[in-house]
Amino acid sequence: EKExxxxxxxxxPRQDDAMKKWRSNRFGQFIxxxxxxxxxxxxxxxxxxxxxxxxxxxxxxSTATWDSLQYQFNPIKFNxxxxxxxxxxxxxKYATITTKHHEGFCLWPSEYTDFDIENTPYGxxxxxxxxxxxxxxxxxxxxxYSVLDxxxxxxxxxxNSEEDKEAFERLKIxxxxxxxxxxxxxxxxxxxxxxxxxxxxxxxxxxxSYELEKKLKEKxxxxxxxxxxxxxxxxSRHFDSNGVLMGDYESGYERRLxxxxxxxxxxxxxxxxxxxxxxxxxxxKDWTLTHIKTAxxxxxxxxxxxxxxxxxxxxxxxxxEGDFREEEVKLAKExxxxxxxxxxxxxxxxxxxxKKQGWGxxxxxxxxxxxxxxxxxxxPINGKYRVKLNKGSVIKKAYLLSKPDKALDLEEISNxxxxxxxxxxxxxxxxxxxxxxxxxx
Ligand SMILES: C[C@@H]1N[C@@H](C#Cc2ccccc2)[C@H](O)[C@@H]1O
Numbered sequence: 001e002k003e004x005x006x007x008x009x010x011x012x013p014r015q016d017d018a019m020k021k022w023r024s025n026r027f028g029q030f031i032x033x034x035x036x037x038x039x040x041x042x043x044x045x046x047x048x049x050x051x052x053x054x055x056x057x058x059x060x061x062s063t064a065t066w067d068s069l070q071y072q073f074n075p076i077k078f079n080x081x082x083x084x085x086x087x088x089x090x091x092x093k094y095a096t097i098t099t100k101h102h103e104g105f106c107l108w109p110s111e112y113t114d115f116d117i118e119n120t121p122y123g124x125x126x127x128x129x130x131x132x133x134x135x136x137x138x139x140x141x142x143x144x145y146s147v148l149d150x151x152x153x154x155x156x157x158x159x160n161s162e163e164d165k166e167a168f169e170r171l172k173i174x175x176x177x178x179x180x181x182x183x184x185x186x187x188x189x190x191x192x193x194x195x196x197x198x199x200x201x202x203x204x205x206x207x208x209s210y211e212l213e214k215k216l217k218e219k220x221x222x223x224x225x226x227x228x229x230x231x232x233x234x235x236s237r238h239f240d241s242n243g244v245l246m247g248d249y250e251s252g253y254e255r256r257l258x259x260x261x262x263x264x265x266x267x268x269x270x271x272x273x274x275x276x277x278x279x280x281x282x283x284x285k286d287w288t289l290t291h292i293k294t295a296x297x298x299x300x301x302x303x304x305x306x307x308x309x310x311x312x313x314x315x316x317x318x319x320x321e322g323d324f325r326e327e328e329v330k331l332a333k334e335x336x337x338x339x340x341x342x343x344x345x346x347x348x349x350x351x352x353x354x355k356k357q358g359w360g361x362x363x364x365x366x367x368x369x370x371x372x373x374x375x376x377x378x379x380p381i382n383g384k385y386r387v388k389l390n391k392g393s394v395i396k397k398a399y400l401l402s403k404p405d406k407a408l409d410l411e412e413i414s415n416x417x418x419x420x421x422x423x424x425x426x427x428x429x430x431x432x433x434x435x436x437x438x439x440x441x
Contacts, residue, residue: 006210006233007240009217013269014248018190018222022249023269024348024366025093025140026306027339030273030315031083031130032144032281034101035069038320041284049289052317053101053282056150067115067151070105074121075322080133086324087139090332091339093347094140096193096313097130099182101144101282104151108185112177115151131186140190142224143182147175148196158200168201172208179212183220191224192216193251203235213247226251226271253310255279260304260361266351271311274301276331283317283325292327295334296377299430302335302346303375307361309350338429342401345373345432359385360430373401374420374433383423385433389416394438400425401432408433 013019032053041052043059050058056066087095100106106116108127117126131141149155154171156164179192202209209230217223227247232240238252239245249269257272258265275281276298278290298314305312314335316328324332339346345363352364352372360377374385389395393416398408400422409421425431 002234002241004232004234004240004242004244006206007242008244008246009210009213010248012245012248016222018224019248019269021140022094022190022224022311023309023350026311026346026349027092027302028094028096028142028271028311028313029087029090029092029139030144030281030313031095031097032101032283032315032317033098033107034103034282035066035073035105036101036103037283037318038069038072040282040320041280041286047286047289051279051281052284053103056103063151066103067105070115070120072121073105073117073320075126075318075320077319078122078126078129078322080129081136083130083318083324084133084137084139086329086332087134088137090336091343091346092139092314094142094190095134096142096144096191097127098144098146099127100146100149100178102146102148102150102196104146104149106178108182110178110181112174112181113152128186131188135188141186141188142191142193143186143189144193144195145179145182146196147194147202148199156201159204164201168205172205176212176215179216180219183216183223187220189220190222191226192229193226194229197228197231197237200235203231203237206231206233206235224248228252249311257301257304258308258310260307261356262308263351266309269309269311271313272301272305273313273315274298275315276328281315281317283319287325287327293331295331295338296430298331299335299338300377303361303363303377303430306346306349306363307351307356307375342375342430342432344401345375349373354389357386357388370396370437370439372435372437374435375430376422376425376433377430379425383425384411384419384421386413387418387420387435389418389435389437391416392440395420396436396438398433398435401434402427404434 036053048058109118110116134141154167156168159165225247227238227250230246231237234241253272302312349363352362354362361375363373398420411419
């Protein structure tokens with residue numbers, strides 16, 4: 001073991017109310033919104049297939065040209081309450097919005113830069129409107145903040161000279177000031193979602209990120225911070241040089257999930273952030289370029305995350321005018337319709353302590369010892385679900401969540417192993433079978 005002075009700050013897993021609520025939320029909406037939504041992946045008539053929020057670099061656009069987009073940003077269709085109602089209907093319990101992405105443009109009026117919403121035709125505090133509307137719908141809000149800042153003159157990827165180091169010291173002060181400003185302006189926010197921390201400049205500043213996390217948490221009790229914020233003094237990120245998680249939950253699952261049978265991942269809190277296209281976080285005009293995930297694909301990812309003690313943060317990329325594309329609206333509705341009937345297998349649920357089986361995923365409510373959810377995605381040909389529970393477990397009854405009064409036929413195979421018969425299930429959507437165990441006491 002190495003001596004690590006600037007590693008984990010808070011003993012994990014946190015059991016305070018703020019973290020228990022984060023854990024219970026399970027399903028969140030990610031919003032990527034900035035100047036990149038104006039060109040939407042197209043520049044001077046050419047469509048760039050890479051992620052739209054990286055168009056500045058994909059198309060080799062100068063900072064001066066890119067930054068002038070600020071004077072076009074006027075989302076006349078933005079209606080924070082309508083966004084919040086769509087999110088509520090989709091079934092999310094929290095939302096994470098980009099306050100500043102790598103381009104450096106701030107969606108709030110910051111006293112530390114003019115490259116912000118105040119200096120646009122829109123002019124108003126867009127971030128404040130978003131937070132107020134989502135909180136009014138009972139949705140917790142966390143703030144995404146990119147340390148990487150293409151606009152700021154003091155940004156340096158690597159610190160190769162004394163001048164680089166002096167510039168980056170100014171950048172660190174700017175970063176700290178903006179983060180304290182965000183927590184001052186928006187006291188109801190529940191978390192900070194850091195990104196853009198992969199470069200050497202940040203990996204060389206592990207002590208700074210340690211002290212910054214401490215300062216932010218002292219200022220904002222209960223604040224939940226992702227593992228991407230941190231590096232330790234050896235440059236190790238997410239996990240310190242002894243493999244101990246930093247921040248409050250692991251946030252390395254970007255557009256990917258763990259193996260469904262992985263048990264190691266259940267030991268920490270973690271979150272998967274996911275795009276609907278293969279790789280577009282910001283708005284892209286052309287969604288024919290790649291596969292667009294279906295509602296059932298996204299629901300299965302949400303269920304898998306829940307089954308392994310993880311949260312699922314599904315990304316939406318509003319247009320430059322402030323509305324969502326019709327495919328996103330349709331998916332939000334389809335997912336919401338499923339959540340209306342099945343969210344009891346998601347909210348406040350987690351790993352059931354059982355091995356993954358072929359028909360789908362087990363989840364278990366954190367407040368119940370004897371009820372287990374089976375979320376089914378693969379119907380067996382014979383309509384009989386083989387269920388392997390812990391030895392000594394006895395099923396008292398099993399039934400469809402949708403038909404709680406009709407017990408399903410059971411056949412005990414061996415100690416803790418059963419067939420549950422559910423032949424008459426007609427739905428083409430994922431469905432839930434509830435198992436009620438005999439109380440062992
Ligand atoms: C949450 C996601 N992280 C950002 C990224 C990235 C990235 C992509 C390729 C190489 C290095 C970094 C995306 O723009 C989005 O904000």
